[in-house]
Amino acid sequence: MVTIKDIAKQLGVSVSTVSRALNNHPDIKPETKREVLEAMEKFQYTPNALARSLINKKSYTVGLMIPDIKDPFFANIADGVEEVLSDSGYQVVYGNTTHRLEKEIRFLGSVIERKMDGIIATPDVMNDEIVDLLKRLEIPVVLTRRRPPEGLDIPVVDVDHYKGACTAVEYLLSLKHRHIGFIGMPEYSFTGQERYRGYVDTLQAGGIRPDPNGAVFGGRTIEDGYKAMARLREQFPSVSAVFAANDMLGIGALEWLAKHGVKVPEQVSVIGFDNVEVSDLHWIKLTTIAQPRNLMGRKAAELLLAMMQGNPVPAEPIFLDTELIVRNTCAEYRPG
Amino acid sequence: MVTIKDIAKQLGVSVSTVSRALNNHPDIKPETKREVLEAMEKFQYTPNALARSLINKKSYTVGLMIPDIKDPFFANIADGVEEVLSDSGYQVVYGNTTHRLEKEIRFLGSVIERKMDGIIATPDVMNDEIVDLLKRLEIPVVLTRRRPPEGLDIPVVDVDHYKGACTAVEYLLSLKHRHIGFIGMPEYSFTGQERYRGYVDTLQAGGIRPDPNGAVFGGRTIEDGYKAMARLREQFPSVSAVFAANDMLGIGALEWLAKHGVKVPEQVSVIGFDNVEVSDLHWIKLTTIAQPRNLMGRKAAELLLAMMQGNPVPAEPIFLDTELIVRNTCAEYRPG
DNA sequence: CTGAAAGCGCTTACAG
DNA sequence: CTGAAAGCGCTTACAG
Numbered sequence: 001m002v003t004i005k006d007i008a009k010q011l012g013v014s015v016s017t018v019s020r021a022l023n024n025h026p027d028i029k030p031e032t033k034r035e036v037l038e039a040m041e042k043f044q045y046t047p048n049a050l051a052r053s054l055i056n057k058k059s060y061t062v063g064l065m066i067p068d069i070k071d072p073f074f075a076n077i078a079d080g081v082e083e084v085l086s087d088s089g090y091q092v093v094y095g096n097t098t099h100r101l102e103k104e105i106r107f108l109g110s111v112i113e114r115k116m117d118g119i120i121a122t123p124d125v126m127n128d129e130i131v132d133l134l135k136r137l138e139i140p141v142v143l144t145r146r147r148p149p150e151g152l153d154i155p156v157v158d159v160d161h162y163k164g165a166c167t168a169v170e171y172l173l174s175l176k177h178r179h180i181g182f183i184g185m186p187e188y189s190f191t192g193q194e195r196y197r198g199y200v201d202t203l204q205a206g207g208i209r210p211d212p213n214g215a216v217f218g219g220r221t222i223e224d225g226y227k228a229m230a231r232l233r234e235q236f237p238s239v240s241a242v243f244a245a246n247d248m249l250g251i252g253a254l255e256w257l258a259k260h261g262v263k264v265p266e267q268v269s270v271i272g273f274d275n276v277e278v279s280d281l282h283w284i285k286l287t288t289i290a291q292p293r294n295l296m297g298r299k300a301a302e303l304l305l306a307m308m309q310g311n312p313v314p315a316e317p318i319f320l321d322t323e324l325i326v327r328n329t330c331a332e333y334r335p336g
Numbered sequence: 337m338v339t340i341k342d343i344a345k346q347l348g349v350s351v352s353t354v355s356r357a358l359n360n361h362p363d364i365k366p367e368t369k370r371e372v373l374e375a376m377e378k379f380q381y382t383p384n385a386l387a388r389s390l391i392n393k394k395s396y397t398v399g400l401m402i403p404d405i406k407d408p409f410f411a412n413i414a415d416g417v418e419e420v421l422s423d424s425g426y427q428v429v430y431g432n433t434t435h436r437l438e439k440e441i442r443f444l445g446s447v448i449e450r451k452m453d454g455i456i457a458t459p460d461v462m463n464d465e466i467v468d469l470l471k472r473l474e475i476p477v478v479l480t481r482r483r484p485p486e487g488l489d490i491p492v493v494d495v496d497h498y499k500g501a502c503t504a505v506e507y508l509l510s511l512k513h514r515h516i517g518f519i520g521m522p523e524y525s526f527t528g529q530e531r532y533r534g535y536v537d538t539l540q541a542g543g544i545r546p547d548p549n550g551a552v553f554g555g556r557t558i559e560d561g562y563k564a565m566a567r568l569r570e571q572f573p574s575v576s577a578v579f580a581a582n583d584m585l586g587i588g589a590l591e592w593l594a595k596h597g598v599k600v601p602e603q604v605s606v607i608g609f610d611n612v613e614v615s616d617l618h619w620i621k622l623t624t625i626a627q628p629r630n631l632m633g634r635k636a637a638e639l640l641l642a643m644m645q646g647n648p649v650p651a652e653p654i655f656l657d658t659e660l661i662v663r664n665t666c667a668e669y670r671p672g
Numbered sequence: 673c674t675g676a677a678a679g680c681g682c683t684t685a686c687a688g
Numbered sequence: 689c690t691g692a693a694a695g696c697g698c699t700t701a702c703a704g
Contacts, residue, residue: 014675049449051697094430113385255618282591283619350691387681
């Protein structure tokens, strides 16, 4: 491996001079600089980033902690993050934690040891241990998809789940539906709660008292949605439209309806949330609420960039707008 | 930030002693070691990995260069890679190159500068520039999904596309189909060629001369498959089964057939390749050839690990077996 | 403009 | 068992 010293020796100059050429320092004769640069080229010199970071106290490295890289949602965020960060000369180091606390802890340790300059994180769950570690980090942190606990002012970028849910239900209302069911995620899920809250509030704003039998909770998968739809039809037979808290649930509902000969959207309308790739498939064409996934990543990265440059942390969470994507699974209510 | 020096000062010992405690060096009194470790705990000392790497010439960092993290295929490989590497104490640094040569070059530069210990790479295309850079790396490299040029013995792990294609066509043959069409990827695609080769050879082995009108090439997407199916039916009207070189093409074909009232599998059978998530959807249930994606990542990582420990490079590429996944889109040939 | 020296945070012979 | 010293590859005052 060729170092700054080798180049210096070759040229009979000091390492300081070589370093100055490398760093575009003004205090160097253009002539000398040219010679050094040529020698570097010739000997295929590449600077050692580790040594540089050690001195500069800046590693140009950023951590990105996500629960599951296989989930297209996070893959898209990652893509957005990388887009802006790598253009600014940062290397992003992924921490794919597979929803395991132990992996999160390990990664956070790595972030400290490797002197990363900042981190964008979506902890699987925001428990005390994680919060504690996050506090100890001493570097800029931005949270995606999660809220910091009271008192800790870590900036956040997320989608406005509540508003998105309102949009979905308003759409159903505008289609004259009155018996609107809800298929939800597990009750402990924060995003699930927000979407449910949007559902309830919008119903009430529309003068409808939410039927206690109108909502079923408990999952995230197609299979969960399938079962939930079965349950919903049973306990809330008048249901003419359903708001599924995510697309997978919606697709599961669609599947149940298809298998049981219930026509969508003629007999039952379905709207989802997320705008997952699959939802646009010919056979599905699920009307849904799109989240700006790539944008979320970009925003988080821009925020982090600003913080790493010493700008103040925004006091308020950044909530990104969702978008209603009308496809084929919702229609105007027709009695009977 | 607390360093080894701070700990030493606190305890009135030398930095060597602290270092020895940190590294489980045998030459240290257990008593002393305990004290040092306690002090580290107390002052929340974390070693500086940059400084360590600089001396040890080992960064415990591995590069993973992939064309698109949003592609579930690569996300799954990445997951497999991370599974084994992070368990061995390595941090994996993703290089998401979005199919851009310039990003690949930049990432490879980063790999050198940051003194990564090895790299697993899927270059978008294997051109001279990339090959050149790969050669200059001086660290273990393993290729996934790509072949090294003649003469360069970089180890490879990939799926056996040829054999997978043979399996697919043999299955169709076993179903008594004789007029088997092929919907292919762009002709320059290596995997596309391999799968086409499997198609042609298996047909011939079955005593069927491939009809020149039986194959159409040109894409990878659902839309491409849709158009290709239209073309195939036109130029090869007797087609009773089609082998689509990937699932997206297969799904596109399915879509065309559905829209044109051609019953699958009663009138036309379709088999894909990849076993993409979507292919298992209720409405699709595409019979296909599964690639062991996670396993590919794991194998590549294990290989790299072995190489980083100084083991010799395997001379032959590692080809992983595919698996026929029978679902609902293929049936026995029925004339008429 | 240039070089010698100190230092970033650590490890590792070497001497005791 | 312990410490002083050299060194990993670089940067940056400081002096000239």
